Amino acid sequence: MTWTLALTATANGVGAAVDTPDAAPRTVGYFPDVARAVRFAADEGGSRTPSRAVMIIPAGITEYDLKWFLGELVIAGIPAQQVQVRADYEILTTATDSRILLIDADRDIMVTPSGREPAAPSRATELAAESPTTVVLTGHPEEREKLDPEYDSLTPTILDWPQIALLALEHPSDLSLISPPEPGAEQPEEAAASTATPTAPAATRSTSTILLILLIAVAVVVAVAVLL
Numbered sequence: 001m002t003w004t005l006a007l008t009a010t011a012n013g014v015g016a017a018v019d020t021p022d023a024a025p026r027t028v029g030y031f032p033d034v035a036r037a038v039r040f041a042a043d044e045g046g047s048r049t050p051s052r053a054v055m056i057i058p059a060g061i062t063e064y065d066l067k068w069f070l071g072e073l074v075i076a077g078i079p080a081q082q083v084q085v086r087a088d089y090e091i092l093t094t095a096t097d098s099r100i101l102l103i104d105a106d107r108d109i110m111v112t113p114s115g116r117e118p119a120a121p122s123r124a125t126e127l128a129a130e131s132p133t134t135v136v137l138t139g140h141p142e143e144r145e146k147l148d149p150e151y152d153s154l155t156p157t158i159l160d161w162p163q164i165a166l167l168a169l170e171h172p173s174d175l176s177l178i179s180p181p182e183p184g185a186e187q188p189e190e191a192a193a194s195t196a197t198p199t200a201p202a203a204t205r206s207t208s209t210i211l212l213i214l215l216i217a218v219a220v221v222v223a224v225a226v227l228l
Helices: 034-045 063-075 088-096 121-130 149-154 161-170 188-193 201-227
Strands: 004-010 013-020 023-031 052-057 083-087 099-104 109-112 115-118 133-138 157-159
Touching (some): 004 161, 023 161, 052 063, 052 161, 083 088, 121 149
Parallel strands (some): 004 052
Antiparallel strands (some): 004 013, 099 109
16 A cells, blocks of 8 residues: 655654555654654554655754664665655644744754744743744643743644644645655766775665765755754
């Protein structure tokens, strides 16, 4: 069965949602790692791996974490060429068609059209008053409960990580923060290497995969930095 998997990457795990031909897009849950998210989602999808995956990354994700998530997808059997990478802020903006003030309780930060800054109720109130704004609060329930009650006056829309993954499926986009090379396409370094002394096929494939993940990770970190 052809199905799509969306994963919201966070420092402590991933939120998952699926879209299958026989039902509307729906959340699957929150998991400690990509492997378990893919495995549980496969029960909904009807096959071991999806035909397409959407990775949703947060503003300010580190290069290390990005490489980790991309590598986990490849290990789970999802080729990089089938992965679309979107930013959580972009998805929320697309879904609401409005200016977004995103409060991330897990990381204690706010994300605005101009970038990231420490979360603070007074500053959030100031930003929300500048122009019509949709305030979105994300994070684990226990972290959201620790937030200052003053945020309640902003009447935020509360979204768990799987719900953001669901929004990515309900509001698709053709744009991706990365465009991985097609399988078999040689990079300049690889083309030069092909004329040198042959190496073991398995080692070559492994090296190419690692290089691809590194290139994608750097490209996405740069793209997110430009967006914010």
